[in-house]
């Protein structure tokens with residue numbers, strides 16, 4: 003930066019500076035008189051990271067790139083003629099680590115921290131303007147934060163849902179199932195509590211390779227979407243449908259006994275059989291059926307063991323002719339334990 007003059011000798015008017023609006027101009031003029039007015043080239047870095055100071059843009063504009071310690075929480079801000087930067091560093095009495103860059107040839111008024119404090123102390127108008135400015139910045143930062151939170155939530159949802167079917171994905175299941183199982187076991191452990199059985203249903207579309215081979219992979223995708231809709235539309239709000247992998251789906255049924263889960267599986271099996279898969283609105287494709295394996299959490303069982311049990315039931319449903327359900331009776335584990 004190059005020194006042009008002091009403020010008293012420059013042609014700039016105090017009334018044009020936002021921080022001094024409606025403030026006592028005589029007090030401000032007297033205090034600012036000796037402050038340096040500097041010239042900066044476009045692209046020049048004009049911040050001083052060694053001590054706090056106020057920088058007022060008299061002509062041109064600056065970009066403020068936030069302190070790296072704030073991470074990605076704040077974006078770059080443009081400071082126009084009449085506006086200022088560095089107020090917070092003065093109030094905190096800490097060097098400003100944000101980077102100020104001239105966006106075009108600029109003239110800047112530099113005010114050291116001691117003088118900035120004198121301005122605040124001797125001019126109510128400056129103090130009021132500063133408070134307004136900080137309040138505006140806090141509100142703007144809150145808006146930014148809320149936007150980022152929403153965006154974060156959106157991406158979190160995206161990472162937990164399967165893109166094709168909209169059902170929860172494996173990452174979601176790996177996160178949630180252990181907690182559901184812990185809750186179910188905890189519920190069962192309380193002697194006076196209502197038992198909290200947890201049931202799952204493994205579902206596999208029947209002869210889906212054949213469907214893909216006959217009608218094409220795009221129509222296969224459509225059939226998978228239809229199957230997902232059958233599950234989503236038939237479940238209670240507390241139940242969850244997951245795309246376990248490929249053409250294998252899963253339903254989690256908290257607080258659902260074996261008999262209730264078997265009834266749910268039977269209902270899903272029938273709805274699946276009757277669901278219409280459309281290639282387009284004029285051309286329905288052949289119906290898709292699925293096989294269902296039901297298992298209910300047993301004492302001491304963990305997530306992988308529960309899934310293996312439901313998978314075994316599913317395998318039996320396939321072996322018995324498909325388009326049907328099979329329910330694990332819990333005896334295998336009991337026999338193992340004995």
Ligand SMILES: Nc1nc2c(ncn2[C@@H]2O[C@H](COP(=O)(O)OP(=O)(O)OP(=O)(O)O)[C@@H](O)[C@H]2O)c(=O)[nH]1
Nearest residue numbers: 206207208209210211212214219220222223248249
């Ligand atoms: N269109 C489509 N097909 C998929 C997708 N994921 C898996 N598949 C297909 O699903 C088929 C599964 O075939 P298999 O495991 O042999 O089982 P199946 O033909 O359903 O036979 P059964 O399970 O014994 O009734 C394979 O052809 C996979 O390519 C998908 O996202 N879209």
